[in-house]
Amino acid sequence: LTGVDMFAGLEPEVRQRVIAAAVPRTYRKGQLLFVENDPGDSLIILKRGAIAVFRTSPTGERAVLTVIRPPDVFGEVSLLDGSARSASAEAIEDCSALALSRGAFIELVHANSHILDAVMRSLGALIRRLTEQNADHVFLDLPGRVAKTLVRLAGDSHAPMVTIELNQSQLAEMAGGSRQSVNQAIGSFANRGWLRTEGRRIVVTDLAALRRRGGMTD
Ligand code: CMP
Numbered sequence: 001l002t003g004v005d006m007f008a009g010l011e012p013e014v015r016q017r018v019i020a021a022a023v024p025r026t027y028r029k030g031q032l033l034f035v036e037n038d039p040g041d042s043l044i045i046l047k048r049g050a051i052a053v054f055r056t057s058p059t060g061e062r063a064v065l066t067v068i069r070p071p072d073v074f075g076e077v078s079l080l081d082g083s084a085r086s087a088s089a090e091a092i093e094d095c096s097a098l099a100l101s102r103g104a105f106i107e108l109v110h111a112n113s114h115i116l117d118a119v120m121r122s123l124g125a126l127i128r129r130l131t132e133q134n135a136d137h138v139f140l141d142l143p144g145r146v147a148k149t150l151v152r153l154a155g156d157s158h159a160p161m162v163t164i165e166l167n168q169s170q171l172a173e174m175a176g177g178s179r180q181s182v183n184q185a186i187g188s189f190a191n192r193g194w195l196r197t198e199g200r201r202i203v204v205t206d207l208a209a210l211r212r213r214g215g216m217t218d
Pocket of ligand 1: 066
């Protein structure tokens with residue numbers, strides 16, 4: 001749990017109590033963990049693998065809101081307000097995780113007010129993310145959003161080349177555009193020498209150019 005923001009800074013014995021109260025879970029690649037509007041009964045701490053969080057339109061299109069990678073937690077929204085899941089979640093790799101029930105979580109919060117600080121930080125981060133996504137849809141065109149998405153997926157890497165394991169339809173869902181328009185953007189980035197595609201991989205060769213195209217300061 002040390003790497004998980006929500007539990008960073010907790011006393012080791014409190015962290016042990018969190019671990020003791022949590023139930024180990026495994027999810028196979030392609031498995032749905034829950035869909036939006038399911039009752040939200042647990043916080044998930046992801047230890048291994050990757051989870052796509054998405055919403056589905058009435059016509060069945062998916063918009064990926066984020067991809068969770070370890071160490072991270074999700075499912076905190078319904079845990080806090082006790083209502084339904086605000087989005088769906090699917091394992092996009094084989095995953096192992098810990099699930100903390102609402103009851104266990106509330107008990108921990110009562111016993112350790114520090115956890116509340118952590119929860120507030122995590123909600124603050126989510127609100128900032130939503131604000132940024134909102135602004136991106138207003139200020140950036142689709143290629144700009146694709147560029148920014150790629151930079152995010154590349155993480156904090158300063159390596160000259162970064163490989164991203166994501167196919168183009170997942171990228172299309174994530175950048176909020178059709179697969180065709182995202183392919184066009186990727187094609188034009190490839191023509192400019194910013195990246196190349198290798199099957200399901202995208203190898204970014206000029207992260208700085210993508211950062212500029214995504215309106216991000218160096
Ligand atoms: P919950 O509503 O319990 O279940 C879905 C989870 O997805 C939610 O908690 C958050 O952890 C996460 N989530 C929902 N919306 C977003 C978003 N726009 N960006 C990132 N994560 C989100």
